[in-house]
Amino acid sequence: MTQHKILLVDDEPAFRELASRWLVDQGYHVTTAGSLDAARDTLITFDADLVLLDLSMPPHFDPQITLAAMADFEGRPVIIITGHADRDLALKAVALGAWDFIAKPIDPDMLAVVVRRAITKTTLERELNQLKQASEQPKGAASYIGHSASAQKIRALIERIAPTDVRVLVTGPSGTGKEVISRGLHDLSHRSAKPFISVHCGAIPEDLLESELFGYSKGAFTGADKDKAGLLSLSDGGTLFLDEIGEMPLAMQVKLLRVLQEGTFFPVGGREQKHIDVRVISATNADLLEKVRDGSFREDLYYRIKGVNIETQPLAERLEDVPVLLQAFLSLLQNRQARQHKQAKQPPPNQLQLSPEAMQWFRAQTWPGNVRELKNTLESVASICSEGQITLEDIQLLYPHIGQATEPSPISDAPLSSATLDEQVKALEIRLIHQALEKSQDNRTQAAKQLGISRQGLLKKIERYGL
Known part of the structure; x- marks a missing residue:
C-alpha cells in the first residue's frame, strides 16, 4: 500500500511535532x-x-505573502491552517486554489478527515488523468515517432528486444527520446503489467541515492522511524530505468553491480537480504567507455549494463522527422486542452494547427536540445496562439531574437495576446535554461552557475518543464 507524503509548514515547533504525530499515527x-x-x-x-x-x-507574518506563495506548491492540494480563524482570508485562499482550510486549535479527528478527503480525491483524479493520458499516448515501438531510417531502425530493435529480459543501454544526446525507448521496451514486454520505475541518477543527492534505491530499515538513521521500501523493491517484477547512469557515484556503482550479479540487496541498516526480479534498462548521454578509462565508471558494471546498445541520433540528423513529431505533439496538446476546457465547463478549444510560415520556421531550426526542445518550444508557442492558429508572429513574440521571414518587433511593441505573465515567464525560463545547457555542453553544474541558481534548483526546473 502506498504511503502518502505530507509536508507540514508551520513556524511553531510544538505544533509541528504534535500534528506530525497525529498524521504519522494515521499512516502518513x-x-x-x-x-x-x-x-x-x-x-x-x-x-x-x-x-x-x-x-x-x-x-513577515503576512498572510498575503503566504497566499502568493501557494503557487510554489502547484500540482498538490494545499490545506490552509490559520490560528486567527480569519474566515475571509481562508475563503480567499480557497478561491486561489487551496483545497480547504482548518482553524487552530485543531481537532485531530477533523484534521484526519480533511486530509483523507483531499488525498483520496486528488489520488483518484491523478490516476484518472494518467489513464486518459496513457490511452492517448502511442505504445511500444510506435512511441518512438519518425519516418527517418534511424527512427525505423530503433522501432525494429524495440520490437525484437522487448520480449526478452536482455539488459539494454540507450545512449545518445539529451532530449532524443531515451526514456521513450525504455518505456516502449517495457510496454511490449511480459513485464508490462508491472511497474516501470524511472530513476535519474544525477538528480538525487549522493547521500540520499542509496536509501532511495535500496530503501531502509527502521532505526537506520535519524528520522527512519519505520521501514521504507526503495525503488528497487517497488520495481520488482517490472522494469527499472536508470537514467544518466554515468552520473552515479562510484560507491553506488559497486552496490548496483551486486544487484545485477546476484539479484539481491540489503536495505540501508537492514540485515535481511532482499531478492529482486527486475529488468534493468540504463541510459546516458556520456561516453561510458571514456569514463571507464578515466576511472569514474566501473568497467565490470559497464559490461553488465550494456547488453544491447540502442543509440539515438540528434534531431539535427533526422530533420525529416520534425513534421510528424510536431503533428503528434499537436494532437497531445489538443487532447490536453480539450480535457481542461471540459473540466472548466468551457466550449471545446479551436483545432490547433501551424501556419505554413510557422512550419517552415520549425523545420529550419537545428534543435540543439533535440526532441525535448522541439516539444517544449511548440507547447510554449501554442499557449499564446490565437484561435488555435500558431503563426510566425507567435514564435517571434516568445523568441524575439529569431530573424526569419520578417524582422521581429521589439518585445515592448509586441501585442500582449492572450499570454499570461506566468506563461511568458515560463517561456523565458525555458529559453534561458536551454541556452545555459547548450553553452555548458549539458553540464548541469556549470549551467546552474551561469543562471545564478543552485544545481538542485536547476534540476527541479528541468523536471518541472520536462527539459
Whole structure:
C-alpha cells in the first residue's frame, strides 16, 4: 500500500511535532518545515502528496505573502491552517486554489478527515488523468515517432528486444527520446503489467541515492522511524530505468553491480537480504567507455549494463522527422486542452494547427536540445496562439531574437495576446535554461552557475518543464 507524503509548514515547533504525530499515527509519511523557504527547499527532494500550510509565516507574518506563495506548491492540494480563524482570508485562499482550510486549535479527528478527503480525491483524479493520458499516448515501438531510417531502425530493435529480459543501454544526446525507448521496451514486454520505475541518477543527492534505491530499515538513521521500501523493491517484477547512469557515484556503482550479479540487496541498516526480479534498462548521454578509462565508471558494471546498445541520433540528423513529431505533439496538446476546457465547463478549444510560415520556421531550426526542445518550444508557442492558429508572429513574440521571414518587433511593441505573465515567464525560463545547457555542453553544474541558481534548483526546473 502506498504511503502518502505530507509536508507540514508551520513556524511553531510544538505544533509541528504534535500534528506530525497525529498524521504519522494515521499512516502518513510526514516532513515538516518552519518557513516558506524551507518548504520550497524540502520539495526539491520530498515529493509531497499534500501540503498543510500555516497562513501566517515568518519572517513577515503576512498572510498575503503566504497566499502568493501557494503557487510554489502547484500540482498538490494545499490545506490552509490559520490560528486567527480569519474566515475571509481562508475563503480567499480557497478561491486561489487551496483545497480547504482548518482553524487552530485543531481537532485531530477533523484534521484526519480533511486530509483523507483531499488525498483520496486528488489520488483518484491523478490516476484518472494518467489513464486518459496513457490511452492517448502511442505504445511500444510506435512511441518512438519518425519516418527517418534511424527512427525505423530503433522501432525494429524495440520490437525484437522487448520480449526478452536482455539488459539494454540507450545512449545518445539529451532530449532524443531515451526514456521513450525504455518505456516502449517495457510496454511490449511480459513485464508490462508491472511497474516501470524511472530513476535519474544525477538528480538525487549522493547521500540520499542509496536509501532511495535500496530503501531502509527502521532505526537506520535519524528520522527512519519505520521501514521504507526503495525503488528497487517497488520495481520488482517490472522494469527499472536508470537514467544518466554515468552520473552515479562510484560507491553506488559497486552496490548496483551486486544487484545485477546476484539479484539481491540489503536495505540501508537492514540485515535481511532482499531478492529482486527486475529488468534493468540504463541510459546516458556520456561516453561510458571514456569514463571507464578515466576511472569514474566501473568497467565490470559497464559490461553488465550494456547488453544491447540502442543509440539515438540528434534531431539535427533526422530533420525529416520534425513534421510528424510536431503533428503528434499537436494532437497531445489538443487532447490536453480539450480535457481542461471540459473540466472548466468551457466550449471545446479551436483545432490547433501551424501556419505554413510557422512550419517552415520549425523545420529550419537545428534543435540543439533535440526532441525535448522541439516539444517544449511548440507547447510554449501554442499557449499564446490565437484561435488555435500558431503563426510566425507567435514564435517571434516568445523568441524575439529569431530573424526569419520578417524582422521581429521589439518585445515592448509586441501585442500582449492572450499570454499570461506566468506563461511568458515560463517561456523565458525555458529559453534561458536551454541556452545555459547548450553553452555548458549539458553540464548541469556549470549551467546552474551561469543562471545564478543552485544545481538542485536547476534540476527541479528541468523536471518541472520536462527539459
